Amino acid sequence: MNKLALLTIAIATTHTAQADVEFLHWWTSQGEQKALTVLKQQLNENQITLSPSPVLGGGGDSAMTVLQARAIAGNPPSFAQIEGPSIKAWDAIGILHDVDSVAKKHQWDEILYPLTIQINKSDNGYVALPLTLHRLNWLWVNHSLLQQLNQPVPTTWHEMFSVMELAKSSGINPLAVGEQPWQIAQLFENLVIATGGVEFYSRAMVDLKSDSINSDTLRQALKQLRRLSLLTDNQLDDDKWDTATTALANNQALFQLGGDWILGELMAKGISVPSQIGCYPTPESDGVFLYNMDSLIFMASKSFNAQQASTTANLLADKQFQAQFNLVKGSIPVRMDIDINHYNPCQIQSYQDFKQALDKKKAVPSMIDSMAVNPVAQQAINSEIFRFYRNKQLTEETVIKRIIAIAESN
Ligand code: BGC
Numbered sequence: 524m525n526k527l528a529l530l531t532i533a534i535a536t537t538h539t540a541q542a543d544v545e546f547l548h549w550w551t552s553q554g555e556q557k558a559l560t561v562l563k564q565q566l567n568e569n570q571i572t573l574s575p576s577p578v579l580g581g582g583g584d585s586a587m588t589v590l591q592a593r594a595i596a597g598n599p600p601s602f603a604q605i606e607g608p609s610i611k612a613w614d615a616i617g618i619l620h621d622v623d624s625v626a627k628k629h630q631w632d633e634i635l636y637p638l639t640i641q642i643n644k645s646d647n648g649y650v651a652l653p654l655t656l657h658r659l660n661w662l663w664v665n666h667s668l669l670q671q672l673n674q675p676v677p678t679t680w681h682e683m684f685s686v687m688e689l690a691k692s693s694g695i696n697p698l699a700v701g702e703q704p705w706q707i708a709q710l711f712e713n714l715v716i717a718t719g720g721v722e723f724y725s726r727a728m729v730d731l732k733s734d735s736i737n738s739d740t741l742r743q744a745l746k747q748l749r750r751l752s753l754l755t756d757n758q759l760d761d762d763k764w765d766t767a768t769t770a771l772a773n774n775q776a777l778f779q780l781g782g783d784w785i786l787g788e789l790m791a792k793g794i795s796v797p798s799q800i801g802c803y804p805t806p807e808s809d810g811v812f813l814y815n816m817d818s819l820i821f822m823a824s825k826s827f828n829a830q831q832a833s834t835t836a837n838l839l840a841d842k843q844f845q846a847q848f849n850l851v852k853g854s855i856p857v858r859m860d861i862d863i864n865h866y867n868p869c870q871i872q873s874y875q876d877f878k879q880a881l882d883k884k885k886a887v888p889s890m891i892d893s894m895a896v897n898p899v900a901q902q903a904i905n906s907e908i909f910r911f912y913r914n915k916q917l918t919e920e921t922v923i924k925r926i927i928a929i930a931e932s933n
Pocket of ligand 1: 549550551555580581582583657784815816817892
């Protein structure tokens with residue numbers, strides 16, 4: 524047999540050996556797609572073909588609804604993006620493949636942060652694979668617009684409001700906001716931290732304690748949110764967070780507030796960060812690390828058995844892959860043994876701030892996307908906050924009453 528024939532057989536053999544796995548996720552923006560390509564390549568180079576099932580809508584609310592519907596119909600994807608306490612809820616239903624052997628092989632008990640272990644490990648062992656650690660209390664600043672206004676970067680909300688008012692009166696969009704419930708809730712949780720501090724935030728927004736929700740501190744945070752809503756008439760083409768980032772990158776907005784997926788987006792657009800667009804802790808949240816964490820769950824089905832799950836998970840637990848994925852995504856690794864010296868300066872700062880916040884007990888989960896509270900309560904709270912933001916007639920008392928009702932039925 525000549526060389527060409529041998530080569531043809533070799534290629535055909537490799538091709539038929541490729542297994543197909545389906546991944547349900549909400550990584551649909553430019554930066555997220557770039558990170559997804561890293562994941563795709565990692566599997567592809569190891570004879571696994573990825574069929575992505577993207578569900579539009581950052582924050583994952585729509586993706587979670589689709590995931591539930593597919594699980595009920597007995598047609599789950601092979602694996603899915605997931606966050607927080609819902610991991611254990613999915614595990615309790617009994618349709619997840621555990622990833623315990625992968626965890627042992629990669630020594631997760633030793634190399635993961637305790638909070639990562641706590642989220643991804645149930646009584647049945649590790650039931651999810653952690654991938655990213657995102658910081659949410661970031662203020663992204665367009666330096667050339669701020670310079671045009673001749674203003675320093677605000678460190679308090681008082682300063683933040685005055686520079687936004689100045690921007691508005693100078694014809695500059697002060698804050699690019701994607702008008703969706705989870706994004707408005709994200710503004711609100713930052714205001715709650717600034718108004719009451721992390722302990723108060725945890726009591727009110729994570730533990731959902733009625734006496735903390737029904738408080739002057741929360742009323743004050745809502746007042747600030749109202750003030751923000753009056754300042755930001757939506758000047759965007761649509762309500763997506765990445766459209767807001769495009770406005771920020773194109774000098775059409777002074778600030779954007781939100782998670783470091785914004786960094787991934789800016790880097791994918793070739794924007795230089797932090798010189799062109801800078802990253803700063805949101806006002807009055809210095810020392811605080813508001814986080815969420817993307818994990819992956821592997822779902823049992825006729826087309827995806829335990830062996831396939833373990834092979835796939837093993838590749839995605841790989842140290843090199845996890846390092847490369849987070850570098851592109853804008854986040855920081857969940858493994859403590861990854862060197863991030865070559866990451867973007869905002870990621871390096873995020874990493875240092877995370878470690879300090881852990882020491883000082885100032886690392887807190889974000890409530891905007893099922894990281895802190897269960898998805899049903901979280902979506903209900905987000906939509907109450909969103910309604911308040913949109914409907915200027917609604918009073919603080921109404922929202923507080925509704926959030927308490929949600930907390931009590933939780
Ligand atoms: C996820 C990120 C994602 C962001 C925006 C968050 O819930 O954790 O990975 O980039 O939503 O889509």
